[in-house]
Amino acid sequence: MLDLFSYITFGASALFFTLFTNYYTMVSVIILDVSLNIFEYIILIKTTIIEKLDDEYGLLYFYLILYIWISSMVIYYLTIYVFNIDAVSYIIAMVVVVSQLFFSLFVYSINKKIRQDKLSLQQINDLKIYTQQLESSQRSLRKFKHDYQNMLLSLKLSAKKSHDKELIDKLAEYSSKTLEDKVLWQFNDVDNVKDELLKSLFISKLNRIFQDNIQYSFECRDVIDSLSNKYNAFDIIRILGITYDNAIEESLELGDEARIDTMVYRENGELEIEIKNRCRNTDLTIQDMKKSGFTTKKNHDGLGLANIEELSQPYNDIFINYQIKDGWFTFLMVMSI
Numbered sequence: 001m002l003d004l005f006s007y008i009t010f011g012a013s014a015l016f017f018t019l020f021t022n023y024y025t026m027v028s029v030i031i032l033d034v035s036l037n038i039f040e041y042i043i044l045i046k047t048t049i050i051e052k053l054d055d056e057y058g059l060l061y062f063y064l065i066l067y068i069w070i071s072s073m074v075i076y077y078l079t080i081y082v083f084n085i086d087a088v089s090y091i092i093a094m095v096v097v098v099s100q101l102f103f104s105l106f107v108y109s110i111n112k113k114i115r116q117d118k119l120s121l122q123q124i125n126d127l128k129i130y131t132q133q134l135e136s137s138q139r140s141l142r143k144f145k146h147d148y149q150n151m152l153l154s155l156k157l158s159a160k161k162s163h164d165k166e167l168i169d170k171l172a173e174y175s176s177k178t179l180e181d182k183v184l185w186q187f188n189d190v191d192n193v194k195d196e197l198l199k200s201l202f203i204s205k206l207n208r209i210f211q212d213n214i215q216y217s218f219e220c221r222d223v224i225d226s227l228s229n230k231y232n233a234f235d236i237i238r239i240l241g242i243t244y245d246n247a248i249e250e251s252l253e254l255g256d257e258a259r260i261d262t263m264v265y266r267e268n269g270e271l272e273i274e275i276k277n278r279c280r281n282t283d284l285t286i287q288d289m290k291k292s293g294f295t296t297k298k299n300h301d302g303l304g305l306a307n308i309e310e311l312s313q314p315y316n317d318i319f320i321n322y323q324i325k326d327g328w329f330t331f332l333m334v335m336s337i
Contacts, residue, residue: 067104120234124197189220193264197233198224198240202262205244209260214251220264224271228336231318235311236335239320240273242308243331247277250329254278271337279329286322 190206193199202218209216227233244260251258258278265272290305305322312318312333319334 067100071100117234124200124234124237189218189264192220192222193224195224195226197237198227201237201240201244205241205248206262209244209248209251212248212252214248215259216261218262218264222264222266224264224266224337226337227271231315231335235315239308239311239333240275242304243275246304247275247329247331250277250279254280266337269336271335273333275331276328278327279324281327282324284324286324289322 190199190202193202206216206218227236247260251260260275260277262276263272263274265274286305290309308320312320315335317336319332321330321332323330323332
């Protein structure tokens with residue numbers, strides 16, 4: 001990759017030197033060469049070109065860069081050794097090549113976004129199916145709880161009539177242990193969230209929290225019909241998903257003291273979602289956490305507050321606030337509904 005850009009820099013400087021020797025001094029050519037090398041440094045170090053080669057579309061990205069290199073070399077060869085074209089014609093040719101590159105990058109970006117949207121849609125559909133299965137299981141458990149409670153009450157009354165104290169005590173103990181099982185109340189209040197994407201997210205994250213044996217609560221007393229059409233639902237889901245993932249990671253590090261609380265409110269045409277989690281004592285500030293690539297884990301590229309800021313940036317009417325106080329990290333998002 002470095003060689004590729006070095007060749008482009010060398011070719012450009014050599015071409016300009018050849019074309020403009022009659023018009024520019026050696027000092028000017030040296031300045032040009034240094035400028036091109038600085039440009040090369042900016043391209044390689046200060047942009048994400050190198051990073052892009054590591055993602056799933058890296059091969060296509062590499063071919064686009066290779067394309068401009070080959071085109072530049074062809075134009076350089078034709079200009080110097082074949083047509084002896086003047087500087088203006090060369091510049092026009094280079095503008096055409098660069099325009100083609102930007103067009104190719106534009107097509108590449110559109111294609112990548114389409115693929116990502118298709119993948120996100122497939123994941124959402126899978127999540128909906130999973131959500132429906134969990135909801136069905138939860139309703140069955142609640143129905144069983146209701147029927148089972150009535151049955152135990154009847155048995156308890158029968159035991160009282162027969163004055164069987166030992167049986168009464170056993171039934172009371174068994175009823176208390178069984179009917180208070182937290183799995184029966186795992187998704188309380190989630191029924192009030194009618195938006196399918198939002199409900200799917202809450203159920204999947206609450207289920208993960210439950211499976212990880214983290215203490216939690218979820219409160220949503222108001223009916224949430226749907227998210228506003230002014231927002232890309234995928235952006236909202238990703239913001240909340242990142243927040244939950246960060247809270248879960250911190251909770252796993254914290255151990256038995258961990259807890260995650262979620263409160264969803266609807267008031268005056270606004271939707272408020274608050275996610276709180278206990279956190280370790282730290283000297284880190286919110287500004288530290290907002291830095292790109294921030295993570296508290298070694299060799300870990302977790303998505304942090306910088307990603308949330310990037311996702312919310314296009315929306316002027318989404319308010320997001322973070323707070324660290326008394327051993328709690330609080331995320332608050334307010335938006336129109």
